[in-house]
Amino acid sequence: MKYDVVVVGSGPAGAVTARFAAKAGAKVLIIERRAEVGVPVLCGEGISRKIDEWGMLESTRWIAGKMEGARIYSPDKSCVKLSADMAGNETGYVIYRDIFDQELAALAVEAGAKIMLNTNATGLIKKKGKIIGIKAKHFDEEIEIEADVIVGADGVDSKIGKWADLKTTLKPKDLETCCQYTLTNTKNLDSYCDFYLGKEIAPGGYIWVFPKGKNIANVGIGILASLSESGMAKKLLDKFIENDPRFKDAYPLRFLAGAVPVSLPINSVSDNVILVGDSARQVDPITGGGLTHCLEVGKIAGEVIGKAVKQKNFSKEFLSEYETRWKDAIGKKLKRNYMVKEILMDMEDKTFNMLADSLKDYKFDELSTFSLLRALVKKHPTLLMKLAPLMKIAKE
Numbered sequence: 001m002k003y004d005v006v007v008v009g010s011g012p013a014g015a016v017t018a019r020f021a022a023k024a025g026a027k028v029l030i031i032e033r034r035a036e037v038g039v040p041v042l043c044g045e046g047i048s049r050k051i052d053e054w055g056m057l058e059s060t061r062w063i064a065g066k067m068e069g070a071r072i073y074s075p076d077k078s079c080v081k082l083s084a085d086m087a088g089n090e091t092g093y094v095i096y097r098d099i100f101d102q103e104l105a106a107l108a109v110e111a112g113a114k115i116m117l118n119t120n121a122t123g124l125i126k127k128k129g130k131i132i133g134i135k136a137k138h139f140d141e142e143i144e145i146e147a148d149v150i151v152g153a154d155g156v157d158s159k160i161g162k163w164a165d166l167k168t169t170l171k172p173k174d175l176e177t178c179c180q181y182t183l184t185n186t187k188n189l190d191s192y193c194d195f196y197l198g199k200e201i202a203p204g205g206y207i208w209v210f211p212k213g214k215n216i217a218n219v220g221i222g223i224l225a226s227l228s229e230s231g232m233a234k235k236l237l238d239k240f241i242e243n244d245p246r247f248k249d250a251y252p253l254r255f256l257a258g259a260v261p262v263s264l265p266i267n268s269v270s271d272n273v274i275l276v277g278d279s280a281r282q283v284d285p286i287t288g289g290g291l292t293h294c295l296e297v298g299k300i301a302g303e304v305i306g307k308a309v310k311q312k313n314f315s316k317e318f319l320s321e322y323e324t325r326w327k328d329a330i331g332k333k334l335k336r337n338y339m340v341k342e343i344l345m346d347m348e349d350k351t352f353n354m355l356a357d358s359l360k361d362y363k364f365d366e367l368s369t370f371s372l373l374r375a376l377v378k379k380h381p382t383l384l385m386k387l388a389p390l391m392k393i394a395k396e
């Protein structure tokens, strides 16, 4: 088998990359180790309204609910309310992630890409040190597929990055351990996504409640691996659910566990290889949201790969256009939010309470990170030392 491009992973990053590369004329194959695209779902299923601007999906079958905004609760239950436009990566729609992924994969196929399921990438094929393809196991059969470009869209545990000697290793402080129930028979939910912060509630992370249709909600937790121990995420989530009257008579339809990278941006390109999505650590370090970035960056990756195929140039230098463009698009935001994450990680519950109290009347329709920080420091000059590096980067 010989393709221009083999995309490993049929998640949103892989599907969008494949679609735009195929659209540009490349011969593209997606390989996916699962038996069904998008299944099992490993996601809170929240996505920003930004997705509307890109027109990436034709149908609306993937929408489970439209959100008015987000509420962020501090440990003492002070609440900061944000409109959907201001609420970041995970608020706008709650989606059916399986349908979402399948629609994106279908659009890749429509553009000319092929998909092989039950196909697990097991290694790179190298000739005189040059990457010339991928080894995989298709059901029980060992296969080899030649390709000029290998796209690692293989998620948080990316092997492609490691095999291509890209530095993808995550420190425990840069990894969120997550679990989530989809609960039915919930009560009194409205059209807001709720986030609960605090060292006791979710160390280095948060609990989320995302309403998903009639009396159904995704209720999940993410905590930093460095602040966690075995089984802790589930225990904290169970405790939260037990104490919330909205879930008194609720039962789970689904339980899932997974991980999210919350690190600084990494180098995502080498000769013949590109990483996209979670494998390239393109996740918002504060919210853990990665879906919008997969779409935005996948398009860039596909376009650059299309050009590389036309010009038959698969060198790191040529493919670096992808890295420059994605870092221009989201790199600064990722760096800034990483700094915020570092600050939040060490924050005591009383500081969360103080911040929420200061921000509850803040006019968020004027939100810019710098003006927000300035307002905080004005009210709490003791925070200046902590926030000064962040103010510097936000001002740039």
Ligand SMILES: Cc1cc2nc3c(=O)[nH]c(=O)nc-3n(C[C@H](O)[C@H](O)[C@H](O)COP(=O)(O)OP(=O)(O)OC[C@H]3O[C@@H](n4cnc5c(N)ncnc54)[C@H](O)[C@@H]3O)c2cc1C
Residues within 6 Å of the ligand: 008, 009, 010, 011, 012, 013, 014, 031, 032, 033, 034, 038, 042, 043, 044, 045, 046, 047, 089, 090, 119, 120, 121, 122, 153, 154, 155, 156, 159, 178, 179, 180, 220, 257, 258, 259, 260, 276, 277, 278, 279, 283, 288, 289, 290, 291, 292, 294
């Ligand atoms: C619990 C949880 C909740 C989350 N909630 C949200 C949220 O609400 N909103 C949001 O924006 N983001 C959320 N995220 C993050 C979001 O799910 C990811 O950012 C997104 O899935 C990244 O997409 P991707 O295409 O890079 O990788 P993935 O969606 O992980 O896809 C990778 C694909 O590669 C395949 N694969 C892996 N290895 C191989 C191999 N060797 N061979 C073949 N195939 C392989 C996998 O089977 C998978 O299909 C959440 C994550 C978790 C874990």
